[in-house]
Structure formats: structure tokens, C-alpha cells
Amino acid sequence: MIEITTYSDQLRSGIVDLILPIQQNEFGLAITLEEQPDLLDIPTFYQCGHGNFWVALAGDEVVGSISLRDIGNGQAALRKMFVKPAFRGREHQVAQRLLQAPFDWSAAQGLREVFLGTTSAFLAAHRFYEKHGFVEITADDLPAAFPRMRLDTKFYRDSL
Numbered sequence: 001m002i003e004i005t006t007y008s009d010q011l012r013s014g015i016v017d018l019i020l021p022i023q024q025n026e027f028g029l030a031i032t033l034e035e036q037p038d039l040l041d042i043p044t045f046y047q048c049g050h051g052n053f054w055v056a057l058a059g060d061e062v063v064g065s066i067s068l069r070d071i072g073n074g075q076a077a078l079r080k081m082f083v084k085p086a087f088r089g090r091e092h093q094v095a096q097r098l099l100q101a102p103f104d105w106s107a108a109q110g111l112r113e114v115f116l117g118t119t120s121a122f123l124a125a126h127r128f129y130e131k132h133g134f135v136e137i138t139a140d141d142l143p144a145a146f147p148r149m150r151l152d153t154k155f156y157r158d159s160l
Contacts, residue, residue: 007053014062050109054101063087064094068102071145074112117152
């Protein structure tokens with residue numbers, strides 16, 4: 001049974017253990033924990049304003065994550081969506097359930113638009129976002145407050 005819950009400090013090491021291997025080993029991205037200070041201070045970075053951070057748990061194991069960062073003006077940035085390989089696909093529906101959490105939250109918070117950035121390597125993610133209503137945009141179409149990551153090369157927007 002997969003449970004979707006909001007972040008708490010006892011989950012931090014499980015989140016890091018989920019995200020870094022996917023970035024570094026699965027996709028060969030040259031990124032470190034130190035280059036992602038948001039992972040070291042999730043409450044300050046995500047759980048403020050209209051933002052939040054959610055985790056998928058299989059028992060005590062962190063198997064997925066997603067976050068929403070409030071960037072003002074009724075807009076938010078979707079970030080840190082990762083699912084452990086063994087929990088991807090239709091059988092568990094972790095990605096779909098994770099994505100639903102910030103969309104439910106956004107509606108309750110009165111947000112109008114959600115933006116996201118990703119790398120060109122995450123092909124399955126591109127298909128997933130497009131299937132769920134995100135439209136590809138250029139970097140020039142991003143709001144000035146969007147927290148762009150160094151590795152981001154592909155961008156999407158969803159109007160709520």
C-alpha cells in the first residue's frame with residue numbers, strides 16, 4: 001500500500017536517498033546534494049506561502065516525491081518529482097497519485113498556473129507531463145520568479 005503524505009524532517013534522508021541515485025546513476029547527471037540546497041531545507045524552501053512537499057511511502061520506505069514552490073502571482077513551480085524504479089508504472093500509480101497532491105493543493109490555495117523545468121534526458125517524464133495537461137513552453141515564457149535549475153532544458157506550464 002502506497003501512502004502520500006506531506007514532508008516531515010524524519011523523511012529527509014529517505015528523500016535524498018531516492019533522488020540522488022536517480023539523478024546521478026540512472027540518468028548520469030552531474031549534480032550533487034550541495035547543488036540542491038532545497039533538499040537540505042525543505043520546510044523553508046517549499047513549505048511556505050502556497051507551497052508544499054509530498055512523499056510517497058511504501059511502509060517506511062520513501063518511494064516517490066514531488067513539491068510545489070510558491071513563486072508568487074498565483075503561480076507555482078512543480079519540482080522534485082521522482083519515483084523509485086520499482087514503483088513506476090500502472091501497477092502502483094505512484095506518479096499519478098503524487099501529481100494529484102499538488103493539483104488538489106493548488107486548487108485549494110487559489111493558484112492559477114504551475115510551471116516546471118526538466119532535463120532532456122527525462123523522456124518518460126515529458127510524456128507523463130504532456131499526458132496530464134502540461135504544455136511545453138520556452139525558457140523565455142517562464143515567470144521571472146521561476147527557480148530554474150542548472151540542468152533544466154525543457155519547460156512546461158499548466159493553467160489550473
